Amino acid sequence: MNPPIKAAGMNPRASIRLLWAILLTVLLVRLGTLGLYPIMDTSEARYAEIARKMLVSNDWITPMFDHDVPFWGKPPLSFWLQALSMKVLGINEFASRFSSWLLHVASCLLIVHLAARERSLQVGLTAAVIYSTCSLGFFASGAVLTDSALAFALLLAHLGLWRGLAHADRGWALLGFFGLGLGLLAKGPLALVLIALPTALWLALTGHWRRLLSLPWLPGIALMSAVALPWYGLAEQKTPGFLHYFIVGEHFSRYVISNWQGDLYGSAHAEPLAMIWVHLLGGLLPWAFFLPLLVKWRASLQGQREYVLFVLAWAVSTPLFFTMSTNILWTYVLPALPAWALLLADVVWRKVRTALITAVALALPVAGCAMLFSGKVDDRPQNQKTMVALWKAQQAAAPGDLIYPGSRSFSAQFYSSGWARHTRQLPRSENFYLVHRLGDQPLALPAYASCDLVGQANASEMYYCRVGPP
Known part of the structure; x- marks a missing residue:
């Protein structure tokens, strides 16, 4: 580990204590808020519901999209972790997000370890702070995602690769291969591409x-x-056809075909070419404003050219790979963020006063807490927790199934323990509850039933429909 270095206006030991305090504060704030906001549609609720199904069905091989419908879109690592958290902590928002937080903490420790050995402890802590408080890093550390598992796996793989190539460290190199195995279980062969590209560069x-x-x-x-x-x-073996869809569809067609129609579980995300770089800038906010400092990084290399080139190759490989893809999400840049945090930390620590670093680091945590306590997050229409609670409250006096005839709501499925159904074939022999979300197509109430408005919340309306004579 390199010795402490002196930053502008602060004793090295004091700066290390301050950085540890900032990092631990942010991580604990994120931990404390995991259960304070509801599971939202579509991606977060979908993955949380898949993990819940895995737990209650005790099927740890095939993630399930719906009853008897396998989910071939992603390998199971993130679902395993989420389901295990739910098994220990209960089926709730906190448990569904806890594994993402743990993976983020583990990633911070790896970032600190890497930079402390190659640069200094202050640079490592600053990089972990940047990673934890940039918009995408802060979001991903408390969201139900598959990208968090991939980002951790690739971070471990890059660290092992660097130690193996630069220091001939066999033990760390094997850990890097172990990380690639985790990457294959997190997102599939994409992990191999995202390690091969920076290595070749x-x-x-x-x-x-x-x-x-x-x-x-x-x-x-x-x-x-x-x-x-x-x-x-x-x-x-369990669901034949999985390998063809996952390898060909998810790893080729999805990225090269705009508006790919083969997606079995959602819709394509058509965006302009090179949009991934815009997502990268957005994901790095507010630290993206310090990117111009990298132009003059050569003065800080101090004989570490190979290390900086390795981190730079790591940083640009993911956005380069997705540059020609139009079917992307902003979370796709998450595996590159540790590298960008390491690059930024090297110059931010030397060029920016600690008071400004502290202010920028706390900006998103403070804003996020303010939004949570204002109730604005709960008001989003993707949240169906309130509607499910209303449905549960009616069951004793007026039982009936909960039906979403418009778009599927995984949030409703999660909160109703799978009782919420997505179907346009409404029951004709039993009473039921009908939820219409204002963003869906106009609702046509069934003529064969008497439907009364039960309540409204989150831009949604719930009707109780009686079939036949009252």
Whole structure:
């Protein structure tokens, strides 16, 4: 570990204590708020509901999109972690998000470790603070996502790769292969692409191709395969057709075909070419305003050219890979954020006073808490927690199924323990509750039933429909 360095206006030991205090404060605030806002449609609620189904069905091989409908869109690592959290902590918002928070904390520790060995402890702590308080990092540390597992896996893989290439550290190199195995279980073959691209860039820039021979390829590949391949075999055996859809559809068609119509579980996200770079800037806010400082980073390299080129190759590889893709989400840049945090930390720590670092770091946590306590998050129409609570309150006096004839609501399914149904074939022999969300198509109440408005919340209306004579 490199010795402490002095930043503008602060004793090195005091600066380290301050950075630890900022980082721990942000992490604890995020932990304390995990259960203070409802599960939202669509992605977060969908993944939380898939994890809930996995737990209650005790089926740990095939994630389920709906009853008897397998979810082939993602491997199970994030669902395993979420389901295990629910098993220990109960089926609730806190438990569904807890694994993302744990992965984020583990990622911060890896970031601190890497930078402390190559630069200084202050740079490592500053990088962890930047990663935790940029908009996407702060959001992902408390959201139900699959990207958090991929980001952690690739961070571990990059760290192991660097230690193996730069220091011939066999133990860390094997941990890197283990990280790739986790990446295959988090998002699939994309993990291999997102580690191969920065590796090729770094080797091309440095010319150290012979260092590849120092990596423990045979035991590493064996370890990676042992971690990931058994599940792939079991998944294809249990639901034939999975491998074709997942490998060809999710890893080729999704990224090269705008408005891809083969998505079995949602809709394509058509965006302009190179939009991923805009998402990167948005994901780095408010720290994106310090990016111009990187232009003059050469003065701070101090003989660390290979390290900086490695981190730079890591930082640009993910957005480069998605530059020509139009079917993207802003969370796709999450695996690159640790690298951008490391680059920014190297210059922010030297060029920016600690008071400004503290203010920028606390901006999003303070704003997020203010939004939570204002109730604005609960008012979003994607939240169906209130409507499900209203439906539950009516069951004793007027039982009936909960039906969403418009767009599917995974939020309603999660809060109703799977009782909420998405169907346009309304019951004709039993009473039921009908929820119309104002963003859906206009609602036509069934002529064969007498429907009364029960309540309204979150831009949604609930009707109780009596079939036949009252």
